[in-house]
Amino acid sequence: MRIRIGHGATARVWQAEDGLHIDVRGLAPPAPMVEILRLIEAPQPPDALTAHLDREPIYFYPELDARGWSYDIAARGDEGFALRLKRDAAA
Amino acid sequence: MTSASMMASAKGRLLPALTPLRFFVAAAVFHVLAWAALALDWRDAAHFAGGPGLTLAALHLATLGVASMAAFGATLQLLPVATRAPIGSVALANLSFWLLVPGVAVLTGGMAAQSAPTMIAGAALTGLAFALFAALTWRNLARAPTRDATIHFVQAALVALIVFVGLGAALALDGRFGFLDRHMGAARAHMTLAAFGFFGLLIAGFGAVLLPMFALASPPPQRAMTVVLGLIAAASAVAAMGLAAETGALALVGGVLGSVAAAAYVFVVERSLATRLRRTLGAEFRLVRASEAALIAAVLLGLALLAGAPVARGEALFGWLMISGWLLSFLTGVLQRILPFLTSMHVKDARGRTPLASTLAPRLPLDIHSACHFAAVLLVGLGIALDVSALVLAGALIGLCGAGAFVWFALAVVAHLKPQPAGQQGQKP
Numbered sequence: 001m002r003i004r005i006g007h008g009a010t011a012r013v014w015q016a017e018d019g020l021h022i023d024v025r026g027l028a029p030p031a032p033m034v035e036i037l038r039l040i041e042a043p044q045p046p047d048a049l050t051a052h053l054d055r056e057p058i059y060f061y062p063e064l065d066a067r068g069w070s071y072d073i074a075a076r077g078d079e080g081f082a083l084r085l086k087r088d089a090a091a
Numbered sequence: 092m093t094s095a096s097m098m099a100s101a102k103g104r105l106l107p108a109l110t111p112l113r114f115f116v117a118a119a120v121f122h123v124l125a126w127a128a129l130a131l132d133w134r135d136a137a138h139f140a141g142g143p144g145l146t147l148a149a150l151h152l153a154t155l156g157v158a159s160m161a162a163f164g165a166t167l168q169l170l171p172v173a174t175r176a177p178i179g180s181v182a183l184a185n186l187s188f189w190l191l192v193p194g195v196a197v198l199t200g201g202m203a204a205q206s207a208p209t210m211i212a213g214a215a216l217t218g219l220a221f222a223l224f225a226a227l228t229w230r231n232l233a234r235a236p237t238r239d240a241t242i243h244f245v246q247a248a249l250v251a252l253i254v255f256v257g258l259g260a261a262l263a264l265d266g267r268f269g270f271l272d273r274h275m276g277a278a279r280a281h282m283t284l285a286a287f288g289f290f291g292l293l294i295a296g297f298g299a300v301l302l303p304m305f306a307l308a309s310p311p312p313q314r315a316m317t318v319v320l321g322l323i324a325a326a327s328a329v330a331a332m333g334l335a336a337e338t339g340a341l342a343l344v345g346g347v348l349g350s351v352a353a354a355a356y357v358f359v360v361e362r363s364l365a366t367r368l369r370r371t372l373g374a375e376f377r378l379v380r381a382s383e384a385a386l387i388a389a390v391l392l393g394l395a396l397l398a399g400a401p402v403a404r405g406e407a408l409f410g411w412l413m414i415s416g417w418l419l420s421f422l423t424g425v426l427q428r429i430l431p432f433l434t435s436m437h438v439k440d441a442r443g444r445t446p447l448a449s450t451l452a453p454r455l456p457l458d459i460h461s462a463c464h465f466a467a468v469l470l471v472g473l474g475i476a477l478d479v480s481a482l483v484l485a486g487a488l489i490g491l492c493g494a495g496a497f498v499w500f501a502l503a504v505v506a507h508l509k510p511q512p513a514g515q516q517g518q519k520p
Contacts, residue, residue, distance in 0.1 A: 028239050028240070028241075028300075028310050028313065029172065029173065029239075029300050029304070029310065030300065030303050030304040030307070030308075030310060031309055031310055033304070033307070034303070034307050034308060034309055034368065035309075037307060037368055038368065041368060054175070055175065058105070058436065059304070059432075059436075061445055062435060062444075062445045062446065062447050062448070063307075063447075065444050065445065065447075066447050
């Protein structure tokens with residue numbers, strides 16, 4: 001599935017065995033942060049997902065904290081950066 | 092894992108906290124001095140048409156002291172994020188600050204005292220600061236693995252910088268040696284390239300990232316930003332050439348292009364903000380939207396003046412709308428988000444997490460600043476339009492109070508930073 005972003009750019013979202021994934025690589029800032037937030041603020045948000053980014057989203061962490069989501073680095077390499085996100089039980 | 096542990100690695104991408112923040116605090120201090128200089132020259136400000144004196148000093152305290160300080164700090168911190176390449180040398184970035192602060196102080200002091208040698212000395216220091224900034228920025232752009240739209244805006248802004256700093260140096264030397272045939276034409280070209288070419292391109296380029304980030308909105312599409320870039324660059328170049336050569340028709344074409352560029356920029360930004368996740372925009376957007384209105388008003392007035400419309404004190408009003416209405420409104424609006432945002436990256440809350448930036452920003456001084464800023468822009472603008480000096484004085488004093496409140500805010504935010512051992516300071520991104 002592709003999600004249309006703003007006026008043309010797209011993020012790729014797919015369901016895998018280990019859960020929901022969103023790929024926001026190649027998008028200009030702040031689109032990566034915004035598109036992940038769109039997913040976790042959807043009417044029926046997932047409990048967990050894996051986000052694929054070009055780099056570590058250092059400005060994104062306080063927004064996730066504020067929404068009650070925890071996060072962990074799933075992968076880091078030349079291909080980009082993967083962040084596993086999980087909604088806290090209390091959130 | 093939450094931000095407590097992850098920020099340790101994240102900080103490797105940030106400059107040391109004080110590198111960008113000292114630019115922003117200095118901008119807040121020069122903001123106070125700009126209003127103070129205007130208040131001291133309240134009788135003559137409405138009739139300002141160039142030439143050394145307190146009003147010229149106030150103008151340069153606002154542009155070089157506030158706008159350049161903010162532009163240096165923001166570029167040094169944000170450009171590496173856009174380019175995904177390190178800034179290169181933190182020491183040289185810091186050196187540009189230590190050249191720019193005395194440079195602006197000496198240059199504007201020389202303008203206020205009407206001392207050509209002092210102005211030349213200040214212009215030399217300021218020119219060195221700009222040269223260092225341009226070299227650091229250019230090297231960063233050359234190393235960039237990506238070609239986002241922001242990068243092209245910064246490249247074009249650097250070209251404008253080289254020309255407007257060169258023209259500024261020539262104007263300072265002309266005050267002593269008198270070699271320019273068209274001093275006022277060169278001064279108008281210098282102002283156009285500085286305001287629209289340099290600051291305008293940086294505001295449009297970084298604004299396209301920062302404003303959607305503040306509002307949690309999708310950024311404008313690259314194609315639209317390329318059109319905006321082309322329009323601003325063409326408008327600045329054509330208008331500056333027409334003004335320098337005192338060729339009215341060419342300057343008028345530049346004015347038309349500038350009006351289209353301003354409208355396109357506002358349209359693209361507002362269209363982006365319409366996609367936002369935050370339903371209620373922060374207070375900073377009142378200033379940002381006021382800046383958009385002032386920009387449109389300034390370019391339309393400029394266009395009317397270029398077309399020969401007989402507007403009394405039109406040039407002074409144009410300069411007021413451009414510098415105070417557009418530049419200062421935008422910059423103070425953005426700084427009230429960037430300052431706590433960058434500070435938050437270097438502190439932890441009681442739970443060891445990176446705090447939300449809004450929790451570091453005291454509301455009262457920002458409310459005082461906004462109220463004073465709007466009142467001051469309006470009163471001084473009316474004072475110029477109606478030729479009532481008392482309104483200029485009242486507006487300048489209210490603006491001074493607002494600028495004082497902004498310093499209060501800036502110091503309250505950076506007070507959250509705690510000294511760290513040398514080895515734990517932020518590193519090169």
